[in-house]
Amino acid sequence: MDSSLHEIWQTAPGSPFLPTVGKGSQFLVGFALLLLGLSLTGAFAFNRSLVTLPALGIPASLAIAFGTVYMFCAVGVYV
Amino acid sequence: MKFTAIAGACLSLLSSVAADANITAPSSSKVALPSTFKPPQVFKNANLVHVVSLEKNFAKESINVLIENVSPEPQDEYFLPFTSEQMEKVGGIEVKDRKSADVVGFTVEAVEFDPLSDTQYYRIRLPAPLSPKSQQTLGISFHYLRALSPLPAAIEQADKQYLLYAFSAYCPSAYPTLKQKTEVKLPSADIPDYTTIAGSGDVKEFPVKQGSKLIYGPFPEVPAGAVSAIKVRFESTKPVTHVSHLERDIEVSHWGGNVAFEERYTLFNHGANLSAQFNRVKWAQSQYFNPQTYALKEMKIPLRVGSKDAYFTDVIGNVSTSRFRSNKREAVLELKPRYPVFGGWKYPFTIGWNADTKFFLKKSASNYLLNVPLLEGPKQAEGVEYGQVQVRVLLPEGADNVKFYTTAPESSITGHSVDLERTYLDTVGRTVLTIKARNLVDDFRDRELIVSYDYSTMAGLRKPLIIFSSMISIFVGIWAISKVDL
Incomplete structure (x- = not known):
């Protein structure tokens, strides 16, 4: 055991950890990002070209990625 | 070409995680002396x-x-x-x-x-x-x-x-x-x-x-x-409450800003056995005129202020005879077991609740500090004793350089280990600190367990990056298939 941790905790500056998106807005953020991601995916489905692949695929993938994480948290599975 | 580059980037991310599992494990202490040892009369x-x-x-x-x-x-x-x-x-x-x-x-x-x-x-x-x-x-x-x-x-x-x-x-x-x-x-x-x-x-x-x-x-x-x-x-007409095994899980989520607690109890009453069959009518009658009993019929578990989403289950499922009082000053979980636990009887059950990270987690200069109670559990006038206790702290995926300290007596800590466990959206698995203790009592409720760990931004972004790479590969796949001219 590292007994210095007790002292470090006592003297650590009072900066409690807060998440980027608070618990109250996780569902909204998650839902909005997933909706955006799925909409962009739909747009890509209509026009599958080498230009739309990065133009729509990357933002859609990013939106789905962060949206999935926040939707997991919003439904109580705190990943 | 693009797909192989992305796959390569993902693999290098995973290998860097495996390489930086630099985990410091403190040691528990015992002193070995010769078999002929006798304490010197000093x-x-x-x-x-x-x-x-x-x-x-x-x-x-x-x-x-x-x-x-x-x-x-x-x-x-x-x-x-x-x-x-x-x-x-x-x-x-x-x-x-x-x-x-x-x-x-x-x-x-x-x-x-x-x-x-x-x-x-x-x-x-x-x-x-x-x-x-x-x-x-x-x-x-x-x-x-x-x-x-x-x-x-x-x-x-x-x-x-x-x-x-x-x-x-x-x-x-x-x-x-x-x-x-x-x-x-x-x-x-x-x-x-x-x-x-x-x-x-x-x-x-x-x-x-x-x-x-x-x-x-x-x-x-x-x-x-x-x-x-x-x-x-x-x-002593009170229950002799003995918890033979307590498994306590504390799960930290940086994305959700949540600390989830779950406790699984294997509880016994070591009091006197019933000399005759349990009589439900007599029991119901006695509740009106003689509340003093050696059966365990209620437990009160004071939690930290701000706790929420409490649950109480046993092998059958949710136990509805519980009440959770939570306000600005207190958060008390009141449990009534499914049956009064008489001497020699057993009652295994599970409780759990959530709390915000702001009550337990601090970001220090280079690392994170988590301060949680080592033991919570029932606060009874007659006391509760714990035979074997296993506390698991599930840190976020990618946390390393784990150190811990507890204000509970060091002689009660029998071992500790740092492992990995995979749950939802995990790739390499969450870092799990397991602390084993024995022979604790409810006097040690609220003794502190302080855990420090390093957690980089890159490790934090692992989950969305993995989903991102999966999604982009699907997009590339769809595009490639659409180009195939049959």
Whole structure:
């Protein structure tokens, strides 16, 4: 055991950890990002070209990625 | 081409995670000595007061002793003897200087020397060696689990319960004791049986009874290792709650800003068994006129303010006879088991709740500090004892350089390890700190467990990056398939 941790905790500056998106807005953020991601995916489905692949695929993938994480948290599975 | 580049980037991310699993594991302590070991006679106990408190359903003993160094050399090792049977049951050994709270740094370690010897020892190392002829006042406290046995062992449903405790009127010591007395504190003045022994001085017979207290002594000089077997039988119509196994999980989520707690109990009542079939009608009637019972019918678990989403389940499912009171000042989980737990009965159950990270987690300069109670659980007037405790702290995926410290007695911590566990959206798995402890009691509720760990931004972004790479590969796949001209 590292007994210095007790002292470090006592003297650590009072900066409690807060998440980027608070618990109250996780569902909204998650839902909005997933909706955006799925909409962009739909747009890509209509026009599958080498230009739309990065133009729509990357933002859609990013939106789905962060949206999935926040939707997991919003439904109580705190990943 | 693009797909292989992304896959390569993902693989390099995973390999960097595997490589930086630089985890510091602290060690628990035991001291090994030769099999012929006997404590050197370098101390004498000038005055000793032994307090045996049986007010809860475990035996709590405290020894306040004035020790004197009788050797010509400075000494810093004081040995505390226990029988082999007691070694299995003893826990929570703590040592303080009774005269000065500023004196800290006593270490208590179990001595490993001859496993077949009936006398085993704990070694107390003083913070500073005691010079010859000097004295120091030690306050040693510990408790024994499974120490109280019901007598009679089987009683009627509405009867009073009597418990028996066996101990020594002379405080077991590895050193001669010049003057000592033993006080026994009991939960009630109804003490039908207790051993009497020859008195000394003006008192013809010990013990002296003062209400719910029995006093053996003061005794004149007693040699090292002397014992005088005593039994006390007293009324205690309360459940003898024993948790044989407690598994406590604390799951930290940085994305969700949540600390999730879950506790799985294997609970027994070690009180008297029922001498006849359980009578539900009699039980329902007794609730109106005689609430005092040795069955466990309710538990109150005070949680930290801000706790929410509490649940209480057992093997059947949700137990609806629970209430969670949460407001600005308190958060209390009130549980009623599915049936009253009488002596010899078992009730395994699970409870859990969530809390915000702001109450437990701090970001320090380079790392994160988590401060959670090592033990929560029921807060009962009659007390709760825990045989085996396993606390698992599930840190975020990618956390490393894990260190911990607990204010609970170090002698109760039996082991610890740092492993990985995969759950939802995990790729390499979450870092899990497992701490094993034994023989704890509810007096150690709210003792702190402080965990420090490093957690990089890159490790934090692993989950969305993995989903991102999966999604982009699907997009590339769709595009590639659309280009195939059949």
